[in-house]
Amino acid sequence: MGIFRELRNECLIRELERELNTDILLFGFDGFVFFGNLQRIEDCRVGFLTPAIEAESNVEILSPGGEIVDVRFLQVDLWQIVAKATGVKSSPFNTSSDDCHDDNGSREEPERNEAAERQESHDLICILRRMIGDEVVITTLGGFLFQGILGDVDDELAFISVCEIFGPATSSGISDDKVSTAVINLEAITSVSRSCDCC
Secondary structure, three states, X not given: OHHHHHHOOHHHHHHHHOOOOEEEEEEEOOOOEEEEEEEEEXXXXXXXXXXXXXXXXXXXXXXXXXXXXXXXXXXXXXXXXXXXXXXXXXXXXXXXXXXXXXXXXXXXXXXXXOOOOOOOOHHHHHHHHOOOOOEEEEEXXXXXXEEEEEEEEEOOEEEEEEEEEEOOOOOOOEEOOOOOEEEEEHHHEEEEEEOOOOO
């Protein structure tokens, strides 16, 4: 599992250790999104999630195809996490609202070619450091797009105030009325840009 070793971000895991007993969204390299209450981290690698306070049921998993699966609890490999979102205000996968995934408009998944060894782009990180305070759009492995105000770039992490988050199977995103902040693993970024839209 060389790709997980390349994506591992110990700074992100330390950030997650500060989020114990907190509702959280975890965005995986494989395109899955996990929503639950982070209870503990074992061996600096495995996160244990229980039902979120804001969840309407159990721990929720949003698949890359747009389906939502409920589970009683979840253990997730934190080495494959490309970002986290916190400040959860309501269930981000609530299908009764307009700002959720669209089951009818699923897009074809782009073909993924795994390189033998992936290294973060130091050029992109340098560009991102010059964008602090701007509204940015950051894309990551897993097909995620994060739009918001860039607060800081530190310890291989980008901190943003969320405007919108899009996943690989969504036509509408998770907005700032669902979550407030996101921390992005810079080991997993694929592009950075300034946004044309204002939050």
